[in-house]
Amino acid sequence: MQSKNFAGGRIRTAHYDPASGQLELHWDNKSVLAYKQVPQEVFRRLCNAPSPAAYWEDRIAEEYPKGQPMTSRSSPDAAKKFDDLFGTPN
Numbered sequence: 001m002q003s004k005n006f007a008g009g010r011i012r013t014a015h016y017d018p019a020s021g022q023l024e025l026h027w028d029n030k031s032v033l034a035y036k037q038v039p040q041e042v043f044r045r046l047c048n049a050p051s052p053a054a055y056w057e058d059r060i061a062e063e064y065p066k067g068q069p070m071t072s073r074s075s076p077d078a079a080k081k082f083d084d085l086f087g088t089p090n
Contacts, residue, residue: 034067
Protein backbone atom coordinates (compact mmCIF):
# COMPACT_ATOMS: atom_id res chain seq x y z
CA MET A 1 0.00 0.00 0.00
CA GLN A 2 1.38 3.38 -0.99
CA SER A 3 0.23 6.56 0.72
CA LYS A 4 0.64 10.28 0.25
CA ASN A 5 -0.36 13.01 2.70
CA PHE A 6 -1.16 16.44 1.30
CA ALA A 7 -0.48 19.51 3.45
CA GLY A 8 -3.17 21.73 1.97
CA GLY A 9 -6.15 21.57 -0.32
CA ARG A 10 -9.27 19.45 -0.23
CA ILE A 11 -7.58 16.05 -0.48
CA ARG A 12 -5.82 15.17 2.76
CA THR A 13 -4.52 11.65 2.04
CA ALA A 14 -4.35 9.27 -0.90
CA HIS A 15 -3.87 5.51 -0.49
CA TYR A 16 -3.06 3.32 -3.46
CA ASP A 17 -2.93 -0.47 -3.66
CA PRO A 18 -0.80 -1.45 -6.68
CA ALA A 19 -1.97 -5.07 -6.51
CA SER A 20 -5.65 -4.23 -6.96
CA GLY A 21 -5.32 -0.80 -8.58
CA GLN A 22 -7.61 0.74 -5.96
CA LEU A 23 -7.17 4.40 -5.09
CA GLU A 24 -8.71 5.93 -1.97
CA LEU A 25 -8.94 9.64 -1.44
CA HIS A 26 -9.56 11.02 2.04
CA TRP A 27 -11.03 14.53 1.90
CA ASP A 28 -10.96 17.49 4.28
CA ASN A 29 -14.68 16.95 5.03
CA LYS A 30 -13.89 13.42 6.29
CA SER A 31 -15.43 11.67 3.27
CA VAL A 32 -13.60 8.87 1.46
CA LEU A 33 -13.89 8.13 -2.25
CA ALA A 34 -12.52 4.94 -3.77
CA TYR A 35 -11.77 4.17 -7.40
CA LYS A 36 -10.96 0.83 -9.05
CA GLN A 37 -8.61 -0.07 -11.90
CA VAL A 38 -6.46 3.04 -11.47
CA PRO A 39 -3.00 2.70 -13.04
CA GLN A 40 -0.02 3.40 -10.80
CA GLU A 41 1.05 6.22 -13.10
CA VAL A 42 -2.21 8.05 -12.35
CA PHE A 43 -1.48 7.78 -8.62
CA ARG A 44 2.04 9.10 -9.20
CA ARG A 45 0.74 12.06 -11.19
CA LEU A 46 -1.87 12.81 -8.52
CA CYS A 47 0.86 12.86 -5.87
CA ASN A 48 2.96 15.29 -7.92
CA ALA A 49 0.15 17.54 -9.15
CA PRO A 50 0.27 21.22 -8.13
CA SER A 51 -3.45 20.90 -7.29
CA PRO A 52 -4.36 17.28 -6.45
CA ALA A 53 -8.09 18.10 -6.26
CA ALA A 54 -8.02 19.64 -9.75
CA TYR A 55 -6.12 16.61 -11.06
CA TRP A 56 -8.75 14.33 -9.46
CA GLU A 57 -11.56 16.30 -11.07
CA ASP A 58 -9.92 16.34 -14.52
CA ARG A 59 -8.36 12.87 -14.67
CA ILE A 60 -9.92 10.51 -12.12
CA ALA A 61 -13.48 11.40 -11.07
CA GLU A 62 -15.22 10.41 -14.30
CA GLU A 63 -12.55 8.11 -15.75
CA TYR A 64 -12.48 5.21 -13.29
CA PRO A 65 -15.26 3.15 -11.70
CA LYS A 66 -16.07 3.90 -8.09
CA GLY A 67 -15.28 1.26 -5.50
CA GLN A 68 -15.87 0.58 -1.83
CA PRO A 69 -13.31 2.07 0.57
CA MET A 70 -11.10 -0.56 2.15
CA THR A 71 -11.55 -1.00 5.88
CA SER A 72 -8.47 -3.15 6.37
CA ARG A 73 -6.41 -0.18 7.52
CA SER A 74 -8.45 -0.04 10.72
CA SER A 75 -6.82 -1.65 13.66
CA PRO A 76 -8.36 -5.09 14.26
CA ASP A 77 -8.79 -4.23 17.92
CA ALA A 78 -10.25 -0.76 17.25
CA ALA A 79 -13.68 -1.83 18.52
CA LYS A 80 -12.12 -3.14 21.72
CA LYS A 81 -10.20 0.09 22.24
CA PHE A 82 -13.41 2.06 21.68
CA ASP A 83 -15.29 -0.11 24.17
CA ASP A 84 -12.45 0.19 26.68
CA LEU A 85 -12.66 3.97 26.39
CA PHE A 86 -16.45 4.42 26.38
CA GLY A 87 -17.78 1.13 27.75
CA THR A 88 -19.75 -1.53 25.93
CA PRO A 89 -23.28 -0.71 24.74
CA ASN A 90 -26.13 -2.34 26.66
